[in-house]
Amino acid sequence: MITIQNLTKRYGSFTAVDDITFTAPPGSVTGFLGPNGAGKSTTMRIAVGLTRPTSGSVHVLGANYRDLPNPAARVGVLLDASAQHSGRTGREVLTLGAMTLGTPQNRVDQVLEQVGLTAREANSRVGTYSLGMRQRLGVGHALLGNPEVLILDEPANGLDPQGIHWMRSLLRGFADAGGTVLLSSHLLHEVQMIADRIVMIGQGRIVADGAIDQLLSDGTDLETLFLTSTMSTSREGIAA
Ligand SMILES: Nc1ncnc2c1ncn2[C@@H]1O[C@H](COP(=O)(O)OP(=O)(O)OP(=O)(O)O)[C@@H](O)[C@H]1O
Ligand SMILES: [Mg+2]
Numbered sequence: 001m002i003t004i005q006n007l008t009k010r011y012g013s014f015t016a017v018d019d020i021t022f023t024a025p026p027g028s029v030t031g032f033l034g035p036n037g038a039g040k041s042t043t044m045r046i047a048v049g050l051t052r053p054t055s056g057s058v059h060v061l062g063a064n065y066r067d068l069p070n071p072a073a074r075v076g077v078l079l080d081a082s083a084q085h086s087g088r089t090g091r092e093v094l095t096l097g098a099m100t101l102g103t104p105q106n107r108v109d110q111v112l113e114q115v116g117l118t119a120r121e122a123n124s125r126v127g128t129y130s131l132g133m134r135q136r137l138g139v140g141h142a143l144l145g146n147p148e149v150l151i152l153d154e155p156a157n158g159l160d161p162q163g164i165h166w167m168r169s170l171l172r173g174f175a176d177a178g179g180t181v182l183l184s185s186h187l188l189h190e191v192q193m194i195a196d197r198i199v200m201i202g203q204g205r206i207v208a209d210g211a212i213d214q215l216l217s218d219g220t221d222l223e224t225l226f227l228t229s230t231m232s233t234s235r236e237g238i239a240a
Pocket of ligand 1: 011016034035036037038039040041042043185186
């Protein structure tokens with residue numbers, strides 16, 4: 001469970017996140033959707049203790065992330081898939097991750113299999129990876145410690161349709177086993193494929209929140225909802 005309560009983040013006079021409240025419950029995949037600059041990454045960085053909120057709180061599994069014992073083993077995080085060390089192989093990245101977490105090394109092979117990186121790919125340097133392969137590796141890294149919660153910033157960027165399908169089944173399985181998933185995206189179609197709940201944000205404010213079926217029950221499609229909900233708040237007046 002992730003509980004966000006009256007969260008605000010200001011940079012000087014600019015309000016990046018404006019008094020948002022929502023929860024990502026266990027057993028579901030919550031898509032955090034909004035145009036570029038809406039405040040998604042800022043919210044996720046606050047959730048994992050990398051950015052300080054101006055006011056309000058984010059509780060992950062009932063506490064501030066930083067107050068959880070061994071948080072990385074309970075909360076899997078992918079913030080920037082392109083930030084991985086490019087000189088290491090995928091296997092090395094995961095091996096180091098497992099060592100840091102105190103996770104048995106056989107978990108590395110399990111994770112490689114789970115994210116669909118072949119032995120040849122795992123032994124190649126991350127610098128040679130496509131964006132989709134980096135996303136798979138990043139999700140693998142997040143899964144290493146068998147976490148209860150996944151916080152994934154734009155994990156679907158760069159994935160081909162097969163990759164999206166793979167991510168949907170992976171996250172669906174994770175949620176069905178009782179896990180909590182919060183994933184951000186500015187890509188409507190991908191989110192609709194992967195998530196069962198949606199929290200929509202525009203210019204730092206929540207503009208829609210609920211189960212996808214419920215939000216679209218009157219026949220509205222997600223794109224129309226997104227455009228109409230974020231139009232008035234979008235900086236350029238157009239959604240990403
Ligand atoms: N360290 C910072 N200093 C000043 N402004 C910041 C800082 N970090 C983020 N912002 C601003 O906060 C706003 C929200 O940024 P954020 O990265 O959270 O958006 P986002 O929803 O993740 O967008 P995207 O879809 O492009 O990833 C943007 O206007 C951004 O410029
Ligand atoms: Mg972002």
